[in-house]
Amino acid sequence: MESFLELELPPTSSKSRSYYFDRNSAINATLYCNGQPSYTIMTNKSGTRTDVCDIATQSVVATIKRREVFADTIKFPARNNGASVAINKWLRPITHSPYHAEPSILLVTDVGNFVWESDAAHRLALYAEEDHHVPVAFFSRNKQPQDAIVLVVKSSAEEMVEDVIVSFIILEQRLRMKEKRRQNGMMPPRHTFFTSCASGRPLLAPHCIPTHLRVI
Template sequence: DSEITLLPPEPTISLVFSTPSVTNSTLFVDARPIVRISTTDAAGDHTTICDANTKELLVDIQHHTLRSDTVTFTHHFDGKPLKLKEWLKEETLGDGSPAWAMETSVGSLVWRPDVSFRLAVIVGGETAQPIAWAHLQTHSTPLTLVISRGTQAIRDEIVASFIVLEQRMRMSEKGYAKADGWFAVNRTVL
């Protein structure tokens, strides 16, 4: 006889977005503001993540036209700018789906698409339990990023990478929707 021992899931913290936007929003934990995400220019080239209470800059994300995009963490990587494409590397999982490997101050993590969570962060293999994941906004619930309590030390890195990836996904989906609309209008019936 073998028995399966189920372990209780790691306690989590829900970071609730004040708006559907990932580039201009405040994240709340238990109705308390934790961080503010601001994108001040219309092109979305400069996004900052600041402590909502102290106003301290935590993360600075810069999208450049002619140079590599950068991300700078005040409390990680000695505060030096990192090339976004080197910090958040796109790769392909064994099943052919895209993933993004990220070096954090505590080790390697991987973001992957997930049918239940849209995006999930895992440590280790493809079947590992997620340590962070997103719940998209519905008519009754706001956009939420859920993180395991053990990830507090890298919360800034998880939030920044989620913002970058979710924004990319939204832009890609928007492009597909526009293309589909064009094809629908210009389609001919044989």
């Protein structure tokens, strides 16, 4: 079987960019765009911390923390003086909306508000807050490698691509954990919201790997 790097990925159109995950995991993967590695997602063994790194700048652009007692948090080091905020203030459940079906999740960004939905057309799709017709980003499946994740981001959402990628991996992992609970017929421990992937960790430049994740 061909490896991911041996596959010829289709080019990205000028109207959208496709981010190909190199494995079927939302918490440990390398994302490729136009055949080049763009981002890495790394989660520690305990599943309590996930870091998203921009390979071009060799910097961590977002850190997700899963906590047992207090609210889970998200931190963008380049924003808000690097302060962490509760995820439920950044990704807010929608209870009433004339535009979007329930359940939906409101994504609050610097360029406006958007809504993530899961429907018959898309497993996950992101829409402008007052538009339910054309998504600005959506989840699709690539035929090779088997079950690889492909996140399509329209040009209109490129200026907030980090918000899109980070919110997507949070919600996709939630869906996977929900599906796992259904399959097992039981409720898993709370910490399994972010679980380590058995397929291993993606490669990352050593100086880009957060200190607490480095193997010495």
